[in-house]
Amino acid sequence: MVCPRIGDEGIDEKSIGGDGIEEEVSEESSETTIASVVAVAQNLALDLPDLRVEMLHGRMSGDAKEDVMTRFADTAHPDGIDVLVATTVIEVGVDVPDATTMIILDADRFGMSQLHQLRGRVGRGVLPGLCLLVTDADAGSPSRERLLAVASTTDGFELSQLDLEMRREGDVLGSVQSGRRSSLRLLEVVRDEDIIDRARTAAHAIVESDSELTSHPALKLAIGSIIADEQAEFLEKA
Structure with missing residues (x-):
């Protein structure tokens, strides 16, 4: 038998998912x-x-x-x-x-x-x-x-x-691991999985042939305008 609490003094062991990310739990129970x-x-x-x-x-x-x-x-x-x-x-x-x-x-x-x-x-x-x-x-x-x-x-x-x-996916370019506060404007991770996969393949091809985006100045400018240094760190980790 499994319980979310050890004793009566409070919730002692948080609901943590298998990946170590704290998950949303119900607020309905007193x-x-x-x-x-x-x-x-x-x-x-x-x-x-x-x-x-x-x-x-x-x-x-x-x-x-x-x-x-x-x-x-x-x-x-x-x-x-x-x-x-x-x-x-x-x-x-x-x-x-x-x-x-x-x-x-x-x-x-x-x-x-x-x-x-x-x-x-x-x-x-x-x-x-x-x-x-x-x-x-x-x-x-x-x-x-x-x-x-x-x-x-x-x-x-x-x-x-x-x-x-x-x-929901949370902020794919930040630390928020769930919820609706996302950096994505027109896409949803689950709904648009095919589009995201094709975009990723195209992005890999561009970076492999032009890592500094010298031949793609408009793309480089657009990326720089929406991705801050902190967000870039998350992309590097990914």
Whole structure:
């Protein structure tokens, strides 16, 4: 079971996508109602007295986390764990073939790529996996639509395309990684992918034959008028 919060003092582990970019999360839920690892684990221990329930989160020491994962992965361990309540610390690097079911509470608090990474932690053995996304987000809201998109496909590339369509590309010549504040005036990355691809091919051909744009003074002037030094740095990195 996955929760977005460790305890009751606030959201402890941000919703970070697989590429390390902080993703948009729902603002619809009051923070006082967001599920926490500590509270959920305590309640489950009372509701499931015959099962061993343990917690796993980023504030635990490395040794403590390793001990929990060892006991969770080894079904024959005398102190084996039946139910693990964790934060996104389990998002990567966890391979437990016998883990078949994951429940993500307040799933609207996580980004699409992160949900995709999380659900990949179950069903890694011979048995099929089941991932349940639990949310109070209103029907038709952006948060609910994102969850429906995640549920609609298990293809990571297709999901990234849907994510881009919903969150938009942000500023392709700046640090804003999502949203509608874009340097592009007439183009949209998803809608005009073919045009952008052809323009990129043409640009490569021009630069290879005339890197200083000596034979293309009008193009050089136009580029200089819209691309500042800071934006040029982003192009160099790309």
